[in-house]
Amino acid sequence: MTNPQRTWGGRFEAGMDELTRDYTAGVDRDLYEHDIAGSVAHARMLGKAGIIPAEDAVAIVAGLAEVLADFRAQKVTWRPELEDIHTHVEALLREKIGDAAGRLHTARSRNDQVSLLNRLLVRQYCDEAIDAAADLIAVLADLGERHAADPMPGYTHVQRAQPITLGHHLLAYGEMLLRDRARFADCRRRLNVLPLGSGALAGSPYPLDREMVARELAFDGVSRNSLDATADRDFIAEFLAACAITQMHISRLAEEVVLWASAEFAFVKLPDAFATGSSMMPQKKNADVAELARGRTGRVYGELMNMLVNLKGQPLAYNRDLQEDKATVLNAAAVVLPTLRIFAAMVPALAFQLPRMRQAAGENFSLATDVADYLVKKGMPFRQAHEVVGGLVRACEQRGCELNALPFEAYAAASPLFERDILALDVDAALAARDIPGGTAPVRVRAAAAALRTALA
Ligand code: ARG
Numbered sequence: 001m002t003n004p005q006r007t008w009g010g011r012f013e014a015g016m017d018e019l020t021r022d023y024t025a026g027v028d029r030d031l032y033e034h035d036i037a038g039s040v041a042h043a044r045m046l047g048k049a050g051i052i053p054a055e056d057a058v059a060i061v062a063g064l065a066e067v068l069a070d071f072r073a074q075k076v077t078w079r080p081e082l083e084d085i086h087t088h089v090e091a092l093l094r095e096k097i098g099d100a101a102g103r104l105h106t107a108r109s110r111n112d113q114v115s116l117l118n119r120l121l122v123r124q125y126c127d128e129a130i131d132a133a134a135d136l137i138a139v140l141a142d143l144g145e146r147h148a149a150d151p152m153p154g155y156t157h158v159q160r161a162q163p164i165t166l167g168h169h170l171l172a173y174g175e176m177l178l179r180d181r182a183r184f185a186d187c188r189r190r191l192n193v194l195p196l197g198s199g200a201l202a203g204s205p206y207p208l209d210r211e212m213v214a215r216e217l218a219f220d221g222v223s224r225n226s227l228d229a230t231a232d233r234d235f236i237a238e239f240l241a242a243c244a245i246t247q248m249h250i251s252r253l254a255e256e257v258v259l260w261a262s263a264e265f266a267f268v269k270l271p272d273a274f275a276t277g278s279s280m281m282p283q284k285k286n287a288d289v290a291e292l293a294r295g296r297t298g299r300v301y302g303e304l305m306n307m308l309v310n311l312k313g314q315p316l317a318y319n320r321d322l323q324e325d326k327a328t329v330l331n332a333a334a335v336v337l338p339t340l341r342i343f344a345a346m347v348p349a350l351a352f353q354l355p356r357m358r359q360a361a362g363e364n365f366s367l368a369t370d371v372a373d374y375l376v377k378k379g380m381p382f383r384q385a386h387e388v389v390g391g392l393v394r395a396c397e398q399r400g401c402e403l404n405a406l407p408f409e410a411y412a413a414a415s416p417l418f419e420r421d422i423l424a425l426d427v428d429a430a431l432a433a434r435d436i437p438g439g440t441a442p443v444r445v446r447a448a449a450a451a452l453r454t455a456l457a
Contacts, residue, residue, distance in 0.1 A: 060103065126188035144445060151357065152361050197213070236328060244301050392414055
C-alpha cells in the first residue's frame with residue numbers, strides 16, 4: 001500500500017498522480033459539522049445493535065467529539081491526499097483513538113454517507129432561507145401596513161397605468177416571498193429521509209437500526225430504495241430551483257429600487273448605509289446593493305442548470321459526477337441567503353418620497369379607467385365607455401390638462417350620463433373603489449398585510 005491513510009488502498013499498487021489527486025478534489029472541507037453528526041449517529045447505532053463492540057462505539061463517539069473540536073478551533077490541516085471530508089474525519093479519528101476508528105465505516109459507504117451529508121447541508125440551508133425569507137416578509141408586511149393609503153403610480157409596460165398604493169406594491173413582493181418560503185419548506189420536507197443503510201448502492205447485510213439513526217438526526221423516515229437514495233440529488237435541484245426563483249423575485253425588486261432611486265422617478269432616496277459613491281463624480285450615490293442582487297441572479301440560475309445537466313446523463317447509481325453537487329449548493333446559498341438578509345435591512349431604510357409618488361399617481365390620465373367605470377355604473381357598455389373616455393383623453397392632451405381639470409361641458413358633450421360629481425374623481429377615490437379581496441383599496445391592503453403576518457405565524 002503506497003498510502004496507508006487512503007481508505008481504499010488495498011488493491012492499488014501504484015500511487016496516485018498528483019494531477020489526479022487535484023483534479024478529483026471536491027469542495028467539502030468545511031462540511032465537517034454535518035459529516036461528524038452523521039458519523040456519531042451511525043456509530044451509536046452500530047454499538048447499540050451489537051454490530052461493533054460497544055466500547056469501540058463509545059471510543060468512536062468520544063473521538064469524533066475531539067475531531068469536531070479540532071475542526072472548530074481550526075487546528076486541522078487539510079491533507080489533499082486524503083481526498084474528502086469523509087476520509088479526513090476517519091483519518092483524524094484514527095489519530096485520536098487508534099484502530100477502533102476502523103470500525104466506524106462498517107455497513108457504510110461514502111455513497112450513502114455523502115447523500116446524508118448533502119441532505120443535512122441542504123436542510124440547514126432550507127431552514128436558513130425559511131427564516132431569512134420570513135424576516136423580509138415581516139419587513140414588507142410592516143411597510144405594507146404603514147403605506148396602505150399612500151398612492152403611487154402603478155405601471156404596465158413601464159407606462160403609468162392606474163393608481164395603486166405603495167403598500168400594495170410592496171406586499172406584492174411579500175406574496176412572492178411567501179411562496180418562496182413555502183418552496184424551501186417543501187424541499188425540506190421531501191429531502192428529510194435518511195439514506196444511511198443504502199451502502200454503496202445495494203443496501204447492507206448488517207441488522208442496522210435505520211429508524212434509530214433517523215430519529216437521532218431528526219429525519220422523518222428512511223429511504224425505501226438504496227439505488228435511489230445514493231443516486232438521488234432531486235432535493236438539490238429543488239433547492240436550487242427555490243433559490244433561483246427567490247433570487248429572481250429579489251432581482252425584480254432590486255430593479256425597481258434602482259429605477260425609483262433615479263432622478264427620473266425620484267420615488268426613493270437611498271439610505272447612506274446601503275449605497276455607494278463614485279470615485280470620480282462627487283455627487284453620486286448609487287444603488288449598488290440592488291444592482292449586485294440583480295447581477296448575481298445569473299449565478300444562481302447557472303447552478304440550477306449545472307445540477308440539472310449534471311444529473312441527466314447519469315446511469316444508476318453513484319457516479320463521481322455527483323461530487324459536483326456540493327459546489328452548486330454552496331454557491332447558490334452564498335448568493336441567496338445574504339441577499340435576503342441585506343434586503344430585510346435595506347428596504348425599511350429606503351426613504352420613500354411620498355408627496356412625489358402621490359403627485360405622480362394622479363398624472364398621465366391615470367384615472368381614465370375610473371371615468372369609464374363611472375359610465376358603466378350608469379348603464380353604458382364598457383366598450384362604448386372606453387371609446388368615450390378615449391375622446392376625453394384626446395381633448396385633455398390638446399388642452400394640456402388632466403382629466404379632472406377638463407371643464408364639465410366637455411364631459412356633458414361626450415355623454416349625457418356624466419354629472420358634476422365626475423369632477424370630484426381623484427386618486428384617493430380611485431384607490432378606495434378597489435375594495436375587493438386582492439384590491440388596492442387601503443382597507444384591503446391593511447387586511448393583506450395582516451394576512452401575510454398570519455401566514456408567517
Ligand atoms: N467526495 C465524494 C462526493 O462528494 C464522496 C463519495 C465518493 N464516493 C466514491 N465512490 N468515490 O460525492
